[in-house]
Amino acid sequence: MSADQVEAPPFPQRRTCPYQPPDSYREIAERGPLNEVTLWNGRRVWLFTGYAESREILSDPRLSSDRSFDAYPTMAPHLGAEEARKLVLVGEDPPSHDLHRRLLNPEFGLKHARALRPRIESDINGLIDAIEKKGPPSDLVPDFAVPIPGLAMSALLGIPYEDHDFFQEATAGVMQARDEDQTNAAGKALFGYLDKLVTAQEKNPGDELLGRLARRVLDGEVGHEELVQLSMVLLIAGLETTSSMIPLSLVALFDHPDQLEALREGRVTIQSAVEELLRITAVTDFGGVRWVTEDIDIAGRRLKAGDGIVISSTMANRDPAVHDDPYTFDLARGSRQHLTFGFGIHQCLGQSLARTQLEVAFETLLRRLPQLRPAVPTTELKMRQSGTMQGLVTLPVTW
Numbered sequence: 001m002s003a004d005q006v007e008a009p010p011f012p013q014r015r016t017c018p019y020q021p022p023d024s025y026r027e028i029a030e031r032g033p034l035n036e037v038t039l040w041n042g043r044r045v046w047l048f049t050g051y052a053e054s055r056e057i058l059s060d061p062r063l064s065s066d067r068s069f070d071a072y073p074t075m076a077p078h079l080g081a082e083e084a085r086k087l088v089l090v091g092e093d094p095p096s097h098d099l100h101r102r103l104l105n106p107e108f109g110l111k112h113a114r115a116l117r118p119r120i121e122s123d124i125n126g127l128i129d130a131i132e133k134k135g136p137p138s139d140l141v142p143d144f145a146v147p148i149p150g151l152a153m154s155a156l157l158g159i160p161y162e163d164h165d166f167f168q169e170a171t172a173g174v175m176q177a178r179d180e181d182q183t184n185a186a187g188k189a190l191f192g193y194l195d196k197l198v199t200a201q202e203k204n205p206g207d208e209l210l211g212r213l214a215r216r217v218l219d220g221e222v223g224h225e226e227l228v229q230l231s232m233v234l235l236i237a238g239l240e241t242t243s244s245m246i247p248l249s250l251v252a253l254f255d256h257p258d259q260l261e262a263l264r265e266g267r268v269t270i271q272s273a274v275e276e277l278l279r280i281t282a283v284t285d286f287g288g289v290r291w292v293t294e295d296i297d298i299a300g301r302r303l304k305a306g307d308g309i310v311i312s313s314t315m316a317n318r319d320p321a322v323h324d325d326p327y328t329f330d331l332a333r334g335s336r337q338h339l340t341f342g343f344g345i346h347q348c349l350g351q352s353l354a355r356t357q358l359e360v361a362f363e364t365l366l367r368r369l370p371q372l373r374p375a376v377p378t379t380e381l382k383m384r385q386s387g388t389m390q391g392l393v394t395l396p397v398t399w
């Protein structure tokens with residue numbers, strides 16, 4: 001390794017275990033709560049690995065999420081694409097961010113997630129019926145993990161599930177593309193699709209989220225294009241995250257039979273288990289990407305205006321100052337002290353919905369298929385190549 005690579009190692013790096021970070025991240029974190037790393041394009045940015053420091057910086061108003069500035073760190077080649085840069089909400093700063101959050105927050109509380117729960121339960125039972133009918137083996141990526149958020153988001157927004165092949169492929173196309181062209185093509189196709197749906201809702205508003213928001217367009221509170229962009233970000237944020245997390249979590253459970261048994265036998269609650277699965281898998285190695293608008297002093301370092309910042313939720317979730325024995329997977333830990341949903345003004349809007357889907361998914365699957373086990377050694381499972389969102393290509397199981 002060259003001196004430069006030691007000083008500012010490459011980031012992100014591939015996970016070899018689906019739910020544990022590469023050893024090199026541990027070495028970075030052991031040097032201190034923030035360190036310089038080098039992105040794919042040679043740019044140096046600050047990587048935050050300390051839990052307290054990550055929360056402190058994510059609460060600082062001198063940071064920006066605005067991706068239209070060159071100072072915003074591009075984490076992978078395709079994320080430089082216009083369609084990825086113009087995402088509303090997640091890519092906005094106050095005051096427009098506040099306006100959009102105020103519009104959407106009332107739709108994403110615990111109450112709303114609870115109201116959707118029976119529908120989520122019945123959809124997940126339907127998926128398991130189909131898995132049982134087909135008989136073993138089953139690939140839980142296409143048969144279980146991908147349809148769960150597809151069904152939930154279509155129920156929430158009021159989008160026809162018959163279109164799921166298209167909208168799931170297009171959202172994956174934006175997030176997991178090979179290059180900018182692919183991201184732009186997927187983003188434009190998704191925009192066109194949602195534009196038509198929103199227009200139809202404006203003519204004849206339904207009772208689901210898109211219909212309720214279309215009424216706000218008619219009242220002049222939101223623009224038509226603004227609503228299309230908001231629905232686009234909701235779909236992108238709501239699908240890939242949850243569908244990637246389910247297989248990673250199942251592998252973590254399969255690899256720890258004692259923990260799996262404790263969950264099956266009710267010795268740990270499903271809520272506690274989901275919290276530990278969120279903490280340990282983290283899904284993405286960069287839970288928050290920002291740039292600095294004014295010099296900031298933090299943890300003995302000076303961050304200069306224009307510097308890029310990346311929060312490693314993976315490592316902040318393993319900060320030994322917060323969790324004893326942080327690499328140990330312990331479902332009984334059940335701590336919400338993790339940054340898997342981010343922190344500060346951009347903290348995940350859909351976290352109650354995500355928790356509900358994960359709780360129902362694991363609880364129902366383990367109850368209905370008590371003999372469930374991997375059909376190949378978990379060490380042979382192939383991880384998705386894109387470094388944006390961690391995930392498995394396939395998860396063959398039997399029972």
Ligand code: HEM
Pocket residue numbers: 065089090091101233234235237238239241242245282283287288289339340341342343345346347348349350351353354
């Ligand atoms: C396991 C599942 C999920 C994980 C790990 C996750 C993670 C995250 C993280 C880390 C952020 C913060 C990004 C930042 O600070 O830049 C975020 C924001 C967001 N999430 Fe999630 N998410 C999940 C599920 C969902 C679901 C189901 C929805 C449903 C619509 C959703 C919608 C959003 C939205 C709209 C934002 C942007 C909020 C803002 O910028 O104000 N997420 N999510």
